[in-house]
Amino acid sequence: MITVRDLRKHYRVHKRPPGLWAALRSVVSRTYETVPAVDGISFELAEGERVGFLGPNGAGKTTTLKVLSGLLHPTSGEVRVHGHEPRRRDDGFLREIMLVTGQKQQLLWDLPPADTFDLNRAVYDVPRADFKRTVDELVDLLELSDLIGKPTRQLSLGERMKCELAAALIHRPRVLFLDEPTLGLDVNMQTVVRGFIRTYNERHGATLLLTSHYMDDVAALCPRVIVIDKGVLSYDGSLEELSRRVRPEKHVVLRFSRAVDAADLDGLGEIVSREPASVTLSVAPGAVTDVVSRALARLPVEDLTVQSPPLEEIMSELFSRSRAEREPPA
Amino acid sequence: MSRYVRLLYHQLRASVLLSAQYRADFLIDAAIEVLWAGLAVVPLLIVFGQRSDVAGWTFGEALLVTGFFTLLQGVLEGAINPSLTAVVEHVRKGTLDFVLLKPADAQFLVSTARFSPWRAINVVTAAVIFSFAFRHIGAPPTAGGLLLAAASLLAAVTILYSLWILTVSASFYVVKVDNLTYLFSSIFDAARWPASVFRGGLRVLFTVVIPLAAMTTYPAEALLGRLSWQNAAIAMGMTVGLAVVSRLVWVRSLSRYTSAGG
Numbered sequence A: 001m002i003t004v005r006d007l008r009k010h011y012r013v014h015k016r017p018p019g020l021w022a023a024l025r026s027v028v029s030r031t032y033e034t035v036p037a038v039d040g041i042s043f044e045l046a047e048g049e050r051v052g053f054l055g056p057n058g059a060g061k062t063t064t065l066k067v068l069s070g071l072l073h074p075t076s077g078e079v080r081v082h083g084h085e086p087r088r089r090d091d092g093f094l095r096e097i098m099l100v101t102g103q104k105q106q107l108l109w110d111l112p113p114a115d116t117f118d119l120n121r122a123v124y125d126v127p128r129a130d131f132k133r134t135v136d137e138l139v140d141l142l143e144l145s146d147l148i149g150k151p152t153r154q155l156s157l158g159e160r161m162k163c164e165l166a167a168a169l170i171h172r173p174r175v176l177f178l179d180e181p182t183l184g185l186d187v188n189m190q191t192v193v194r195g196f197i198r199t200y201n202e203r204h205g206a207t208l209l210l211t212s213h214y215m216d217d218v219a220a221l222c223p224r225v226i227v228i229d230k231g232v233l234s235y236d237g238s239l240e241e242l243s244r245r246v247r248p249e250k251h252v253v254l255r256f257s258r259a260v261d262a263a264d265l266d267g268l269g270e271i272v273s274r275e276p277a278s279v280t281l282s283v284a285p286g287a288v289t290d291v292v293s294r295a296l297a298r299l300p301v302e303d304l305t306v307q308s309p310p311l312e313e314i315m316s317e318l319f320s321r322s323r324a325e326r327e328p329p330a
Numbered sequence B: 001m002s003r004y005v006r007l008l009y010h011q012l013r014a015s016v017l018l019s020a021q022y023r024a025d026f027l028i029d030a031a032i033e034v035l036w037a038g039l040a041v042v043p044l045l046i047v048f049g050q051r052s053d054v055a056g057w058t059f060g061e062a063l064l065v066t067g068f069f070t071l072l073q074g075v076l077e078g079a080i081n082p083s084l085t086a087v088v089e090h091v092r093k094g095t096l097d098f099v100l101l102k103p104a105d106a107q108f109l110v111s112t113a114r115f116s117p118w119r120a121i122n123v124v125t126a127a128v129i130f131s132f133a134f135r136h137i138g139a140p141p142t143a144g145g146l147l148l149a150a151a152s153l154l155a156a157v158t159i160l161y162s163l164w165i166l167t168v169s170a171s172f173y174v175v176k177v178d179n180l181t182y183l184f185s186s187i188f189d190a191a192r193w194p195a196s197v198f199r200g201g202l203r204v205l206f207t208v209v210i211p212l213a214a215m216t217t218y219p220a221e222a223l224l225g226r227l228s229w230q231n232a233a234i235a236m237g238m239t240v241g242l243a244v245v246s247r248l249v250w251v252r253s254l255s256r257y258t259s260a261g262g
Helices: A020-028 A061-068 A113-123 A128-142 A157-168 A187-204 A215-221 A239-246 A285-298 A311-326 B002-021 B023-050 B059-093 B096-100 B106-111 B117-137 B143-169 B178-192 B200-209 B212-224 B229-255
Strands: A002-015 A031-045 A050-054 A076-081 A097-101 A175-179 A207-211 A224-229 A232-238 A250-256 A270-275 A278-283 A301-307
Touching: A002 A061, A031 A061, A031 A224, A050 A061, A050 A215, A061 A076, A061 A097, A061 A175, A061 A207, A097 A157, A113 A128, A113 A157, A113 B002, A128 A157, A128 A187, A157 A187, A175 A187, A187 A207, A187 A215, A207 A215, A215 A311, A224 A239, A224 A311, A232 A239, A232 A311, A239 A311, A250 A285, A278 A285, A285 A301, B002 B023, B002 B106, B002 B117, B023 B059, B023 B117, B059 B096, B059 B106, B059 B117, B059 B143, B059 B178, B059 B212, B096 B106, B106 B143, B106 B229, B143 B178, B143 B212, B143 B229, B178 B212, B200 B212, B212 B229
Parallel strands: A031 A232, A050 A207, A050 A224, A097 A175, A175 A207
Antiparallel strands: A002 A031, A002 A076, A224 A232, A250 A278, A250 A301, A270 A278
């Protein structure tokens, strides 16, 4: 169980205007300002939950993950992870958690990943039998058998990320903080990593908090999402509810057996995109049945799908709305 | 405790594996090391070519100081420098996160992260210098002298390590401390001479501020059986004091770590 109550993390940063004179003056006298990276957020995560932690760049996601993993001390507020206070970084806490980031790596660069695994076994005091079982399982799930004997520097980005994940899980953490774990990976590797994270969660009941800019990660892994922007929580709930609330309309995609004139589409709904033999319409949720039956009656429909707007669009609309609410026009 | 011994073994093992992967580097390193150690004796040969003693030290006695200097340089560049230079890099890149996430003392983990096992060649070179020095002096050291010298050497290593921890702690505040580490290496070079060679301000600097005297001169004096109890006590006091201060500064610096990157 993870509990975050009114968490604030403020940074004191040195501020100066651009230019040489300002730079020289700042050597003697400096002005500081307080930047609220996280400004009073609260949420709870049940054991075994998979939650997406979303927000634009600079929203405070990584800061929150670092506070939760004990790397940063909160300015105020209460944080508990499985009964531990992360800032104390006690051994019991550190043995239960792990932070995996797509931007930084812990693998020893010049040695094969197997050596990092072994070092982590020693650091976490993992009994040899458990270690062997865990490594076998990870090698099997992530298909690492050809990789763990090669020096890390010879591995591709995707291969390295798979080995990073394995190194992070040697001690079988019960809480996993994942910060952009699929960053820079190709589509195939993203799918592999996603599938693995899901399997780890289901097999071991680990709690997952994931940040990602790839909405496919979130859609595939997280039934619940928490959205923060400028350090403030703007949504906490299911993905479906988020999409209903922000973009309730549905997209009706019609494919025709021949080209159709624009005039034939009049009155069906707002056109999102159109090609000679296909169209995507934006339709109010209550009007979907009516639009579909009218389209079937008067157009040469070959194929029809009804879907929610893409998650990227939903998120971008949510962020621009919350920014508009916070910064009303002068 | 036994857990940390085990961890030390694993960290050492990783360093040996790493060094074994670069055999050419090893051979070049070892050759350069032997050359450097040989060159360390050259200034002494030049000075003692002109006179029979310098500031109360004969050639054989001054060689003992050079021997301890070579030994400590091996410790510095083989065991202390590689790991702690890596910390500066960790702080800059934000990868210190991974060290702090491990359930073990962070200072221990960073201090033992990287060794250059080939620098052990310095131990052999120092042994050669010691035996040459005692042949020159004409009398072997006493058992008591050996024991006191061993204790002084331990103190010297602790002082060296503590000074490095203080230097590296600065990286949490100023990020780039390369210049500071170069400065430290240059000052440490003065430890190849007996402390009594220096006069006035330099003597105070090398005895009290950066206790080079306690690192090489006192162990040599201990071997010669002429280390005063007063100096021995000062060295012990400095060792304990510096160890405690460096630990406190390290812990305080860690709390300032803000982790780089997104």
